[in-house]
Amino acid sequence: MSAPSEKNGIMAQHLFLFGDQTGAAYSAIKVLSKTSKHSSLLETFLVEAVDVIKKHVDGLDTSVSERFNGFRCLSELAEMRAAAQHPDHLVDATLMNIAQLSSLILWVKTHNISGTSH
Numbered sequence: 001m002s003a004p005s006e007k008n009g010i011m012a013q014h015l016f017l018f019g020d021q022t023g024a025a026y027s028a029i030k031v032l033s034k035t036s037k038h039s040s041l042l043e044t045f046l047v048e049a050v051d052v053i054k055k056h057v058d059g060l061d062t063s064v065s066e067r068f069n070g071f072r073c074l075s076e077l078a079e080m081r082a083a084a085q086h087p088d089h090l091v092d093a094t095l096m097n098i099a100q101l102s103s104l105i106l107w108v109k110t111h112n113i114s115g116t117s118h
Contacts (some may be wrong), residue, residue, distance in 0.1 A: 028099040029078040
């Protein structure tokens with residue numbers, strides 16, 4: 001492990017570790033969707049994540065885009081994946097990354113972390 005570094009005058013003070021358990025992503029998405037009703041920042045992130053996913057999935061081959069099954073919201077996609085019989089690493093990874101980034105957004109907001117030095 002290397003010593004903390006300073007970049008652009010900001011000393012790194014936090015280390016973030018994310019697991020890779022896709023099963024946890026489904027329940028996390030449900031909780032985050034409910035939590036977003038009380039956090040405009042999180043709500044905006046989740047809505048824009050859906051828009052970005054749909055935009056980019058629509059440009060993929062039909063065999064790939066069909067795996068997302070025309071979902072309307074992340075909770076719906078997570079529920080479809082939780083009920084699926086076979087793993088889908090692409091969809092699972094997508095949900096996991098959104099859950100992790102959403103959790104990070106909430107953590108940063110809760111701890112009042114900014115990108116500027118004090």
